[in-house]
Amino acid sequence: MHLNEITRVQAISKKDFLENFFKPQIPVVLKESIKDWPAYSKWNFDYMRKEVGDIVVPLYDDRPVDYKEGFNEPHATMKMSAYIDLLRSEPTKYRIFLWNLFKEAPLLQKDFSYPDFGLRLMKNLPMLFFGGMDSHTFMHYDIDLANIFHFHFEGRKECILFPQSENKYLYKVPHSLITHESIDFSNPDYDKWPALKSVTGYRTFLEHGEVLYIPEGYWHYMKYITPGFSMSLRAIARNPRNLAKAIYNIFIMRHYDNAMRKLHGQKWIDKKNEKAIYETNKNLKH
Numbered sequence: 001m002h003l004n005e006i007t008r009v010q011a012i013s014k015k016d017f018l019e020n021f022f023k024p025q026i027p028v029v030l031k032e033s034i035k036d037w038p039a040y041s042k043w044n045f046d047y048m049r050k051e052v053g054d055i056v057v058p059l060y061d062d063r064p065v066d067y068k069e070g071f072n073e074p075h076a077t078m079k080m081s082a083y084i085d086l087l088r089s090e091p092t093k094y095r096i097f098l099w100n101l102f103k104e105a106p107l108l109q110k111d112f113s114y115p116d117f118g119l120r121l122m123k124n125l126p127m128l129f130f131g132g133m134d135s136h137t138f139m140h141y142d143i144d145l146a147n148i149f150h151f152h153f154e155g156r157k158e159c160i161l162f163p164q165s166e167n168k169y170l171y172k173v174p175h176s177l178i179t180h181e182s183i184d185f186s187n188p189d190y191d192k193w194p195a196l197k198s199v200t201g202y203r204t205f206l207e208h209g210e211v212l213y214i215p216e217g218y219w220h221y222m223k224y225i226t227p228g229f230s231m232s233l234r235a236i237a238r239n240p241r242n243l244a245k246a247i248y249n250i251f252i253m254r255h256y257d258n259a260m261r262k263l264h265g266q267k268w269i270d271k272k273n274e275k276a277i278y279e280t281n282k283n284l285k286h
Helices: 014-022 038-042 045-052 080-089 106-111 164-169 194-198 240-264 266-283
Strands: 002-005 028-030 056-059 076-079 095-100 127-131 147-153 157-162 200-206 211-214 219-224 228-235
Touching (some): 014 028, 014 211, 045 080, 056 080, 056 095, 127 219, 164 194, 194 266
Antiparallel strands (some): 127 228, 147 211, 157 200
């Protein structure tokens, strides 16, 4: 894989962000844009344990998709306090994914504000993400192809991004938002996944207080080098093609895929994975 280091800036004006990163749809890391937030100094595991420790949270691991599971159905649940204790005591694959603090922990909203990057942020969708050492997401893109601002707290996280233009090399699974689940994007096996040698993307490592801008529809893979957590804010896709694809994903693709899982079971999942390999490797011959 050809991975370019994501540009990092200390601070940036709204005008410069829009002109240099949003309009050309290029990722960037903002290093000092949230130092005035209470969350910058307060948000760590101790604070989360104290403020929201009694809330039961959904947990996900890296097991392959099962046809019996619904869309984004959690693999386990646990009190936040117990989960944080687990993160601190041993490596775990369990992650918190898309946890809406607007609904689940509204008291945390006092600790941050909605920054003005020149895009209208969706204020009812602040999402938290937690993970243990070496846990990771599958390579995926978000169903709404939104512009994402990913604010990192506690620990260190590896982020690998690809634009949609790289789909032909990524072993994208049809009728889904993921690549083939067997791929380790931190250490890919090029003998098994030869098309990855042709893919071009971006990589960075996030530390506490840094913000990663992920452009519309970008694929992203997140790996927790140490236990940590992040929050994402999002703005609706502006590109008409991306907006149309988001509407299709939400109202057609998701329901079609769920219906086929119920109708064909594991055969549907296996067929999609086989097609991902066949279609991607076919692209190498052209």
